[in-house]
Amino acid sequence: MGSNLLLTTFPAREELGKAVKVLDAIGAAYERIDPRPALSLVALPALVMSREVRGRLETAAPTIVFSGWVDYRFAGASMPDGAAPEGEGACFRQAAIMVLGPCVADETKIRLIAHLKGDLGPVLPYLNAVIPQASYSPTAEILTFMEGYRMIALYRHRITIAKADEIVDGWLTLERIRCLVEHTWAGRSQIEPSFEIRKRPPALEIFKRLPRTNCGRCGEPTCLAFAMRLWTGESSVGRCLPVFEEGGAASHLKEALIEICAGMGLTAVNQ
Ligand code: SF4
Numbered sequence: 001m002g003s004n005l006l007l008t009t010f011p012a013r014e015e016l017g018k019a020v021k022v023l024d025a026i027g028a029a030y031e032r033i034d035p036r037p038a039l040s041l042v043a044l045p046a047l048v049m050s051r052e053v054r055g056r057l058e059t060a061a062p063t064i065v066f067s068g069w070v071d072y073r074f075a076g077a078s079m080p081d082g083a084a085p086e087g088e089g090a091c092f093r094q095a096a097i098m099v100l101g102p103c104v105a106d107e108t109k110i111r112l113i114a115h116l117k118g119d120l121g122p123v124l125p126y127l128n129a130v131i132p133q134a135s136y137s138p139t140a141e142i143l144t145f146m147e148g149y150r151m152i153a154l155y156r157h158r159i160t161i162a163k164a165d166e167i168v169d170g171w172l173t174l175e176r177i178r179c180l181v182e183h184t185w186a187g188r189s190q191i192e193p194s195f196e197i198r199k200r201p202p203a204l205e206i207f208k209r210l211p212r213t214n215c216g217r218c219g220e221p222t223c224l225a226f227a228m229r230l231w232t233g234e235s236s237v238g239r240c241l242p243v244f245e246e247g248g249a250a251s252h253l254k255e256a257l258i259e260i261c262a263g264m265g266l267t268a269v270n271q
Contacts, residue, residue: 005072006054007033007167009046011098011115015065016044022061028053033075035171037084042095042114042174046167048072068100070110075168089182093118095159095174103163103259111162111262112170121156123185125193130184135203137231138195144231147173151260154181162262203231209257210240211250217241230261237261 010016023030030053035043049057054069088094099113120127124143128136134145143154150173151162159177164170184191207227218239220226229235237243237257242250 005048005050006069007046007048007072008054008069009067009097009100009167010044011065011067011096013044016047018061018064019047019057019066022057022064023047023049023053026056026060028056033167035168036079036081038080038082039171039175040084041088041092042178043171044096066100067097067112070100070102070167071107073108073166075166077165077169077172079168079172085178089118089178089185091118091120091123091185092116092178092181095178097170098158100167100170103262109163110166110170111160112164114159114161114174116157116159119156120154120159120181123181123188124154124156125195126184126188126191127154127181128196129191129194131180135231136194136197138197142231147176152177160262162259203227206230206257206260209253209260211242211253213242213250215242 010019020032028049030047030049033046033048035045057064094117095114096117097112097114099111101111103109103111120143121141124136124141125138127143128134131143131145134143136143141156145152149163151160152173153160154177159174161170161173164173203224204227207224210223210227212223214222218226218235218241220229220235226235226240230237240250240257242248243253243257244251
């Protein structure tokens with residue numbers, strides 16, 4: 001298969017099964033990327049196909065649910081050998097990728113939203129204690145941190161990752177988070193939970209992308225206050241009118257703001 005290919009994942013194994021069946025029935029070419037057993041709690045097989053085959057598949061079976069589509073890129077990272085993880089941990093359990101798409105400001109990277117069977121709520125204060133650069137909002141129950149250039153946000157029942165290289169990198173990142181969560185939870189008797197709200201990134205990362213004029217049109221006295229409210233999920237990025245109104249004086253910042261908010265899982269707010 002050449003370039004110009006698309007990759008998709010599925011929120012559930014049944015949807016993958018339906019897609020494979022239809023592709024085989026219409027005799028379309030595709031490739032399947034199977035995660036190794038070591039990633040079995042965070043990944044389902046992905047499919048790679050041409051745009052033309054995608055069109056035929058969606059026409060033949062319009063009800064199949066895909067996580068999303070991204071340009072296919074060869075995986076730089078290799079998957080680990082080894083057996084599947086032993087049992088599902090209490091906090092994380094299993095992840096299913098519900099949303100997959102390109103990063104808004106960097107289309108060479110991907111973003112994904114994974115829903116969890118487990119509940120990260122109880123482990124977040126412990127993770128806040130062990131991840132030095134994490135930012136935690138106890139009221140919104142969100143923990144955000146950077147892992148290299150990847151932006152990660154942990155919620156009780158979902159995880160968002162922005163700027164992953166490609167799907168295998170996304171799977172590996174999810175698996176690292178899973179291991180960190182379970183390891184931290186298992187060792188919690190030795191950890192002092194932290195409810196500290198650090199005014200470090202990512203709130204500052206949002207702030208850096210705002211107009212920084214402190215005009216007050218968002219209802220906050222300063223851009224920094226607005227960034228903090230955004231990060232805790234208490235405001236909507238669209239309230240920064242200089243960026244989001246038609247012909248706004250700072251509309252050039254729009255993509256970068258959407259990108260950083262998406263990376264923190266703040267896409268649900270009205271933009
Ligand atoms: S509307 Fe935008 S530019 Fe004005 S204070 Fe709020 S965040 Fe800053």
